[in-house]
Amino acid sequence: MTDPKEVLAHYILPILANKRVIGLGTGKTVRKLVEVMALQGSLQGRILVTSSTDTDLLASSKGALVLSPFSGVIPEIYVDGFDFLVESQGRKVLIKGGGAALLREKILSFFSKERIFIGETSKFVSRREIQVPVEVVPAGFSLILVRLNEMGLKPVPREGSGKMGPVVTDNGNLILDISVMVEDLCKWERELKTIPGVVETGIFCENLYDSIVIGDSEGRIQVF
């Protein structure tokens, strides 16, 4: 039995072999990839365009040359994790933002030349309704909360653990977690962004990925 994140990292390494500018998402799966790359010496000579302070800090502590999306540098390839993979209207849709990183991740996946998302088999779920993070500007928070309630989306403000107060994203925004019918995910992705103050959602439809790779602890890999 192996850690599926390690299985995924070893699957991805050869794909990254001839890429110099690599975009990286956020989370434990990406952390594992950075650690494996560091162990294999494959961070040297590369530029990493990172989607969060978390990934910045890890990658630079391993000696990588790190740029933020502010640089305007386009990654040849973007690799990221996800929270859930679901089937919606016969298409695969990813849900991201469990760690409150979703806006920079979506910017990088939109602009990168190739986009691969990696995750454990257990993240491929079958549900009728699913929680989706929505990033909103603080000034619109209260009004958007009321509106999303009126729309029947059961918004819940994302709180930090303990008495930390609301979760603030790397962009200075706040997160509302809503509940959405899986079959309507890509419709909501478009509609939610018509509300002023909604910056982005954690819904990643087909236009934002090229492949999705899932791996298990037996070393099995499936590519969609």
Ligand code: 5RP
């Ligand atoms: C952060 C994300 C992550 O990609 C997602 O939460 C997956 O994280 P992990 O690799 O830790 O399971 O969207 O907001």
